[in-house]
Amino acid sequence: MPAGSIEEGLSQAKEIIGKYPREQRFLLAALQDIQKHYNYLPREALALVQEHFSVPMSRLYSMATFYKALTLKPKGKYVIKVCDGTACHIRGSSLLVEELQRLLRIAPGETTTDGKFSLETVNCLGSCAIAPVMVINDQYYGRVTTAAVGKILEDLEAKE
Amino acid sequence: MLMFKRKPVKTVLVCCGTGCLANNSRAIYEGLKKRIEESGARASIRPVTKATGCNGLCERGPIVKIQPDDIFYCGVKATDVDEIFERSVLNDEIITRLLYLDSSTGERVKSHRDTEFYKRQHKIALRNIGEIDPASIDDYIERDGYRALEKVLTTMSPQEVIDEIEKSGLRGRGGAGFPTGVKWKQCARVDVFPKYVVCNGDEGDPGAFMDRSIMEGDPHSVIEGMLICAYAIGAERGFIYIRDEYALALKNMAAALEEARKRGFLGRNILQKGMNFDIEIVRGGGAFVCGESTALMASIEGRVGEPRVKYIRSVERGLWDKPTVLNNVETWANVPVIINRGAQWFRSIGSEGSPGTKVFSLVGKVKNTGLIEVPMGITLREIIFSIGGGIPRDREFKAVQTGGPSGGCIPKELLDLPVDFDSLTESGSMMGSGGMIVMDETTCMVEVARYYLQFLAEESCGKCVPCREGIKQMLGILEDICAGRGREGDIELLLDIGATLQEAALCGLGKTAPNPVLSTIRYFREEYREHIQNKYCPAGVCKELTVFYIDQEACRGCGLCAQKCPLGAISGERRRTYTIDETKCIKCGQCRDTCRFGAVKNRGRRHDNNH
Ligand SMILES: Cc1cc2nc3c(=O)[nH]c(=O)nc-3n(C[C@H](O)[C@H](O)[C@H](O)COP(=O)(O)O)c2cc1C
Ligand code: FES
Numbered sequence: 001m002p003a004g005s006i007e008e009g010l011s012q013a014k015e016i017i018g019k020y021p022r023e024q025r026f027l028l029a030a031l032q033d034i035q036k037h038y039n040y041l042p043r044e045a046l047a048l049v050q051e052h053f054s055v056p057m058s059r060l061y062s063m064a065t066f067y068k069a070l071t072l073k074p075k076g077k078y079v080i081k082v083c084d085g086t087a088c089h090i091r092g093s094s095l096l097v098e099e100l101q102r103l104l105r106i107a108p109g110e111t112t113t114d115g116k117f118s119l120e121t122v123n124c125l126g127s128c129a130i131a132p133v134m135v136i137n138d139q140y141y142g143r144v145t146t147a148a149v150g151k152i153l154e155d156l157e158a159k160e
Numbered sequence: 161m162l163m164f165k166r167k168p169v170k171t172v173l174v175c176c177g178t179g180c181l182a183n184n185s186r187a188i189y190e191g192l193k194k195r196i197e198e199s200g201a202r203a204s205i206r207p208v209t210k211a212t213g214c215n216g217l218c219e220r221g222p223i224v225k226i227q228p229d230d231i232f233y234c235g236v237k238a239t240d241v242d243e244i245f246e247r248s249v250l251n252d253e254i255i256t257r258l259l260y261l262d263s264s265t266g267e268r269v270k271s272h273r274d275t276e277f278y279k280r281q282h283k284i285a286l287r288n289i290g291e292i293d294p295a296s297i298d299d300y301i302e303r304d305g306y307r308a309l310e311k312v313l314t315t316m317s318p319q320e321v322i323d324e325i326e327k328s329g330l331r332g333r334g335g336a337g338f339p340t341g342v343k344w345k346q347c348a349r350v351d352v353f354p355k356y357v358v359c360n361g362d363e364g365d366p367g368a369f370m371d372r373s374i375m376e377g378d379p380h381s382v383i384e385g386m387l388i389c390a391y392a393i394g395a396e397r398g399f400i401y402i403r404d405e406y407a408l409a410l411k412n413m414a415a416a417l418e419e420a421r422k423r424g425f426l427g428r429n430i431l432q433k434g435m436n437f438d439i440e441i442v443r444g445g446g447a448f449v450c451g452e453s454t455a456l457m458a459s460i461e462g463r464v465g466e467p468r469v470k471y472i473r474s475v476e477r478g479l480w481d482k483p484t485v486l487n488n489v490e491t492w493a494n495v496p497v498i499i500n501r502g503a504q505w506f507r508s509i510g511s512e513g514s515p516g517t518k519v520f521s522l523v524g525k526v527k528n529t530g531l532i533e534v535p536m537g538i539t540l541r542e543i544i545f546s547i548g549g550g551i552p553r554d555r556e557f558k559a560v561q562t563g564g565p566s567g568g569c570i571p572k573e574l575l576d577l578p579v580d581f582d583s584l585t586e587s588g589s590m591m592g593s594g595g596m597i598v599m600d601e602t603t604c605m606v607e608v609a610r611y612y613l614q615f616l617a618e619e620s621c622g623k624c625v626p627c628r629e630g631i632k633q634m635l636g637i638l639e640d641i642c643a644g645r646g647r648e649g650d651i652e653l654l655l656d657i658g659a660t661l662q663e664a665a666l667c668g669l670g671k672t673a674p675n676p677v678l679s680t681i682r683y684f685r686e687e688y689r690e691h692i693q694n695k696y697c698p699a700g701v702c703k704e705l706t707v708f709y710i711d712q713e714a715c716r717g718c719g720l721c722a723q724k725c726p727l728g729a730i731s732g733e734r735r736r737t738y739t740i741d742e743t744k745c746i747k748c749g750q751c752r753d754t755c756r757f758g759a760v761k762n763r764g765r766r767h768d769n770n771h
Contacts, residue, residue: 023462024461024462024463025460025461025462026462027462028442028443028445028459028462029442029443032404032443032445062464063445063464066445066447066464066465066621067445067446067447067465068445068446068447069404069405069444069445069446070445084366085366085367085368086365086366086367086368086523086524086561086564086595086597086611087367087523087524087529087597088367089367089611090524090525090597090599090603090608091524091525092748092749095746095748095749098746099726122405123364123366123367124365124366124367124368124369125178125182126177126178126179126369126372126373127178127179127182127218128179128218128367128369128521128523128524128529129179129218129219129221129523129529129530130179130182130183130218131523133182140181140182140183142182142183145724145726145750146726146746146748146750147724147726147750150726
């Protein structure tokens with residue numbers, strides 16, 4: 001995932017925000033773009049947003065916590081999304097989540113301390129036919145079994 | 161060399177809907193495209209390859225169709241590309257092994273139109289999906305696209321448009337089934353400008369993907385529908401609200417808007433008829449409540465998406481307090497067809513109270529999963545058993561869930577229920593936006609109720625107390641029941657809190673939140689009792705209430721279960737019998753799913769003393 005690092009400076013964030021007129025209705029879009037670029041909302045970037053749109057910081061935090069697409073913490077290199085849509089759920093997706101929790105020792109919404117993996121559950125990915133479904137970055141895995149989960153993680157570790 | 165600009169003799173359509181993409185259809189598309197381009201002028205035919213939207217039969221994907229012969233290949237692999245090209249594109253041969261295997265007849269059929277899955281469908285909203293390249297406005301135009309717009313601009317007054325939609329009886333496909341024509345009429349009557357047209361593409365139901373498929377596979381049909389409404393009510397700006405996770409829908413919709421502008425269907429002085437209208441995309445932030453119309457408008461305005469009280473009507477004071485018509489994606493996609501073919505024609509399809517068709521994403525424990533579009537009034541039995549092909553491994557059908565988190569579970573006694581807005585509501589469920597999840601004997605109804613409540617607890621915006629607290633309380637009780645801590649009186653308490661929520665919650669989220677619980681109690685009370693009194697989960701889903709064992713009489717000693725067990729908790733000897741070490745078992749149920757003899761059984765905790 002081509003995530004920008006905060007070290008490379010805030011010029012990217014400035015550029016992203018600069019694209020939008022100073023109107024409230026573009027606030028969410030600007031935050032989403034920053035999220036896409038950095039994989040989360042860095043404090044420093046939020047300060048720029050605040051300035052650009054002239055809104056209080058508390059507003060930005062309430063947006064960031066309300067909308068699921070926004071996060072205040074950085075995500076891992078591999079973002080593992082387990083679909084817990086209804087079709088996946090009744091075909092055992094929660095067992096996959098449990099297995100991942102056991103192997104990675106993190107709960108959904110968390111990132112491993114080495115910054116390698118983030119675990120998330122998401123709603124329907126539109127691939128219910130191959131439920132249960134898991135997506136790691138952009139790679140889809142269909143009909144995943146508890147046994148396959150360990151194998152998939154091993155393959156990723158091996159690539160490192 | 162003579163260069164004739166001939167129409168391609170063959171067209172190769174590769175499904176690139178989300179389901180097929182997940183099955184690697186992009187590689188197949190690229191492969192076929194490359195072969196066709198390389199062969200270029202040498203071949204006497206000029207096939208084109210198109211990446212289409214979802215064909216519906218996601219279960220058998222990736223899907224490749226070859227026109228004009230209507231050959232339908234499924235389960236295609238990248239390694240099949242060469243053979244398809246040689247035999248079916250260059251020549252007219254059919255590769256039998258790739259044809260669709262009809263599970264009901266055991267025969268392979270050449271065209272998808274001959275399958276049971278397709279025969280009973282009637283495509284209106286999905287008319288172009290799987291047939292056209294969503295990136296090509298010409299493909300859309302070739303199939304009557306933008307003809308309805310031209311028709312209204314040249315031959316109909318705004319009032320006539322509204323009358324036609326009202327006469328058609330079209331009801332909103334986003335859930336509540338409000339008559340679309342009435343909504344437009346109310347908005348047209350208000351003499352305040354500017355007015356807005358909004359498309360709800362938030363699709364919050366966690367188990368459904370109809371609207372996504374339409375936005376991905378046929379974006380122009382939505383744009384044309386919105387244009388027709390804009391003309392009817394006198395709006396100049398429109399918004400399409402799409403969830404941010406729907407990357408392909410966002411991309412295809414943005415490209416379609418751009419094309420439509422280039423061709424003069426959007427912008428100023430549309431089709432030289434003096435109409436001005438343009439559409440912007442707004443990306444949703446992923447919150448279920450934002451699918452509710454007033455919350456969605458708040459979100460477009462750049463605020464936190466909280467709903468507001470209902471007595472202020474959006475048709476009068478919607479987006480930025482201006483008159484606004486908001487409809488669902490599928491509703492919009494129906495509009496151009498109604499204009500082209502007339503209200504009379506539309507009324508001839510479907511049932512009296514619910515004319516037309518409905519798109520469902522038919523998923524779960526059913527053989528053919530995917531998107532379907534059926535005339536209203538069709539029975540659940542037809543959908544699940546004729547189109548869906550029944551339950552895999554011939555397990556017993558238990559229930560079907562419709563309406564997503566606002567809906568409920570319908571049991572097998574009601575399989576002959578006609579599917580329309582009113583009868584589904586009567587059954588304690590609702591139409592919703594079109595999720596249809598089939599459940600079999602291995603699905604626990606209490607756990608399903610818990611699942612939806614958990615979803616809703618996370619999604620409740622917290623603005624009103626009944627919803628925020630009520631859902632939390634109900635969830636707590638359900639969690640207890642599933643974990644073996646259920647108590648006498650729990651069922652009654654759930655019913656009580658549920659009734660309060662229905663009365664007192666601010667918006668539709670809270671008012672309908674108890675439905676999954678109330679409907680499962682109504683039809684599956686016995687299963688709740690088993691959990692509470694006997695500490696037994698008949699479906700073998702709730703872990704605390706499940707103990708798997710292998711019936712030594714039924715076991716044939718094939719050893720498949722032992723191979724599948726991720727914990728190595730099953731031991732035994734081939735051709736004799738196997739046993740499960742209960743101390744190691746994590747109750748994932750893989751052994752039960754694998755066993756072909758039904759030897760893996762669940763005795764629950766109640767019999768602990770006997771063993
Ligand atoms: C909690 C909640 C979530 C909703 N989610 C959606 C949704 O995802 N998509 C949708 O079209 N309508 C959704 N609706 C219904 C909308 O409020 C609205 O009725 C609908 O979009 C109107 O369009 P229609 O008349 O064409 O159906 C939701 C309603 C509620 C109460
Ligand atoms: S529910 Fe998981 S892909 Fe649809």
